[in-house]
Amino acid sequence: MADLLEAGSQPSEWVRNLTLVSALFLNLLSCLLPSDLCARAEKSIRFDIAAQPLASALETYSVVTRTQVVYNAKLTNGRQAVAIEGVYTPGVALALLLQGSGLAPRYMAQDAVVLVPVPKTSLLVDAASAALAMRYYALIQARMLRALCVDGRARPENYRFALSFWIGPDGRLGRVVLLDTTGEAERDAAIEQVIGRVSIGEPPPTGFAQPVTLVISPATPSEQSECQSALVERPIRASR
Template sequence: MAAASGASVQAQGTERRFEIPSQPLAQALSEFAGQTGLQMLYDAPLAAGRQSAPVSGTMSPRSGLALMLQGTGLSARFTSAGAVVIYASTTSTVTLNPLTAVAAPMVGRSQTDPVFIAYADTVRRTVSEAVRADDALTDAGYRLSIRLWVAANGAPDRAEILGGSGDASRDARFVERTRATMLPPPPEQLPQPMRIEFSVRARN
């Protein structure tokens, strides 16, 4: 795990001026850590062969890092300890045979902040894994969408069916499974609820 030294969690929300050109990603992350005091945690192979996007202007570290990671296939998760975890992400459909989470999640009030979108993708993948492990939820093909609220510690606070599968008992089980799935702590000011659609194929 590669890391660049960091300081406090307060650095996450303070706007500052960035002028970081496009360069090898590991170098860009190191420069970003030096400017913000945030600890960057990632497996070194993730950065290998990747080029950062340029970051120029006055913005928060969250927005700056999201901009830097555009086009790399990676996302960032800020922790309460003043660190940032860099991880591989997806930008569209997430496939977990036999479950596929489809369509970009619509987050709250039509916010398009890349940090919020990256977090919603993480939630979608985590819930997909949980559902995939439940044979009773993969015994038939169906579509279903949920509305989800997440507490500050990452615990699902509330989950509702937005568009049902046509089977009330299955829908209830899907909600129960979602609410039992611990998620990463959400970014500050995440507009909620998140709305996520799932398409499930019957297990062969």
């Protein structure tokens, strides 16, 4: 999920305060190229997003389009999104939300996008660091989805939930903080227990900021079938 970083940025600034805003399932098997190099079949959707802080507008966009949006939270501080009303493709709507923000979308899958600063130079100094952070982010996604799908008490189906978590140097989650509730105390406890046992399998890369925040939204029937696919472990390879 990496592209050029803004001139003068440090790798730690890119990953600090990483915010993960996602739809239910996190598809990681598609394109890792910039959006103009990926064929993205998009259907138009009716949007009614009021003018508001960019961060909250992006969360609304994520829920409406079922698109996972990842960005450094510092990059949205103090930035406003214009109102979006009408029928647009998700790509056009996102471009409208981001206008004037200094951010640009880079698609890692048809329903997964990372926001990066619009590059002011062609320097690639921090590209490798960003690539490592994005690869680790993809690994987190795979481990989280598998853990939730394996346990019938926590399997994502018809609930919305939010939590933050920290990852220790051994790759295990050392602290989980619930930010929302599914509406059922028993299920909340099950999710917290399941997530607390997750091991990412390797330590975070240098400078990877924490906590990471995950928002899960209800799935459509077709998306629920992705749990079955998630039960099959697949290697995640570093980009070269």
